[in-house]
Amino acid sequence: MARLDEPVDIGGVTVPNRLYRAPLLECAGNGEGAVETLIDELEPTAASGVGLVFQGASVVTGEGGCAAPNMTRVHDPEFVAGLERLTGAIHDHGGRIFLQLAQGGLRSMAVWHAGYRSQNPQLEQLAVSRPPWQLRVLDRAGLIDLSPRVLDTSEVYELAAQFGRVAGYAADAGYDGIHLSGANMSLLQQFCSPLFNRRDDEFGPDPGEPAAGGRRFLEAIHDAVREHADDVALVTKVPAETAAPAFVRRHLSFDDAVGLASDLVAAGYDAVVPVAVSTFWDMSIVRGAYPDRAWSAADLRGEYAAAFGGPLRARAVSLLNRLQARQFDREPGWNADLCRAVRERVDAPVLCEGGIRERATCDRLLGGADRPPAADLVGMGRPFYAEPRLGARLLAGADALCASCNNCTVPQVAGEPGRCRTPAIVRERARLAARGAYDRPGDATDESGPSGD
Structure with a gap:
């Protein structure tokens, strides 16, 4: 049985323990x-004391592709070079930092954010x-605004090359790894999804292998990353x-993902993060x-109201949010079965996230005698909004305070930074x-982070 405080190797990078901060929106x-x-x-x-920190979804293109306000773009090598101060700060504490690369595709703000569309x-x-x-119907109803530009074959290869170039900038700035945002309705998931991918070139699906096009795109990105950051x-x-x-x-079915x-x-x-998701952006x-x-x-x-196109539409989204909360209630470690099935098939580290809040869940996911x-x-992701220095307590055997109330997530559609907005939890952290x-x-000194409100 592996222990949470034991080191682990990911592609030649030694991570000092098996606890990581999952990618979040930093709104920087x-x-x-x-x-x-x-x-x-x-x-x-x-x-x-967290061994591995993921910097959240950072967009590889110079325009478009942001799924939420205030996401960071990493297409500019001069800007990425300045992030050496961040990687140095993480390394000073003995941690490792990976940069998550993303492109939103049809999840981009230009689709759903009314204010952003009017400005751009x-x-x-x-x-x-x-x-x-399904999306075309919503577009005709005026609930979203689709202006798609279907990538031709040469543009797909160029986009893969852009991921590689950005990986090179990141390596030069001291990042220990690259994490691709291959799920959560990103463009990479759209390449893998038979709902979205109906291409007829080499990046399209094969009979009996619906994710073949996405696999080939991810292989092209792999090759581009290795060209620039081996x-x-x-x-x-x-x-x-x-x-x-x-x-x-x-x-994509469970078996397709495995x-x-x-x-x-x-x-x-070097490692995979299997996650159960939807074909649409939901809870x-x-x-x-x-x-x-x-x-x-x-x-x-x-x-x-500005984001969703008026107060009535904002209330409609709120109602949909309420209905989905009933469907997608928190289940501790909800990706565990998928991760276990993948781990039985691969000879590489498997990372598991999704609803993990208790130290006992961490230990159970890492296995045991039985x-x-x-x-x-x-x-864990959202728990770090509530407790920026959560690692110290988790590694000591305690549980996270986060109650999965989601009061930290909805304000991010308005460009607000992620922080805990539940007073009882903020007081307990204090x-x-x-x-x-x-x-x-x-x-x-005690650097427990801002108290929030």
Whole structure:
């Protein structure tokens, strides 16, 4: 049985323990102070003893492709070079940092964010194929705004090359690895999904292998990354579209995802992150309670209306959110079965995240005398919004405070930074900090992070 505090190797990179901070939205953008924002957000995690920190989805293209406001772009080598201060801060605490690369495709803000569309009417969305009929219906109803530009074969190869170039910038800036955002409705998932991918070139599906086009695109990205950064670890999420609505008949099954993960490891990926997702952007990726406090925040109502195209539409989205909260209630380690099935097939580390909040869940996922392991590393995301230095308590055997209430996530559609907005949890964090629960041996001061409100 592996222990949470044991080191693990990912593609030649030694991670000091098996706990990681999963990719989140840091909302740092690219303006003045972006690097400081990232350091303020991520350094406390490494200082608390977390072995591996993922910088959240960072967009590889110079325009479009952002799924939410204030995402960071990494297409500019000069900007990425400045991130050396961030990687150095993580390394000073003995941690490792991987950069997650992304492109939103049909999940981009130009599709769903009314205010952004009005400010950027010329923007198109990169598309794998003609959008599926479900999205076209929403477009005709005026609920979203599709302006797809279907990539031709040469553009697909060029996009893969861009991922590789950015990986090279990241390696030069001191990042230890690259993590591809291959799920959560990103463009990479759209290449893998039979709902979105109906291409008839080499990046399209094969009979009996619906994810063949996505696999080939991810293989092309692998080759491009290795051309520019041959000494960093390379990890990707692998989607199983098992949360797809009933009216979607073409989607990646559990078995499809297991096969895809196995093929990608055989192609040279150093680790995989299997995740159960939907074919659409819904609460399947942030399972938990309906965020009453976030939706009722008076200071954000105007921002929600601007994002969704008016107060009535914002209320409609809120209602849909309430209905989905019933469907996607939190299940501790909801990706465990998929991760276990993948781990039985691959000879590479498997990372598991999704609803993990308790130390006992971490230990159970890493295996025991009476059960096979589901994963080699375990990760948490939203709990680090509530407790930036959570690692110190988890590694000492405690549980996270996060209640999966999602009050931290909904405000991000308005461009708000991720932070805990649940007073009871904020107060408890303050009490724990006062008792030194976030201190580690050798700490000179208590750096428990901002208290929030």
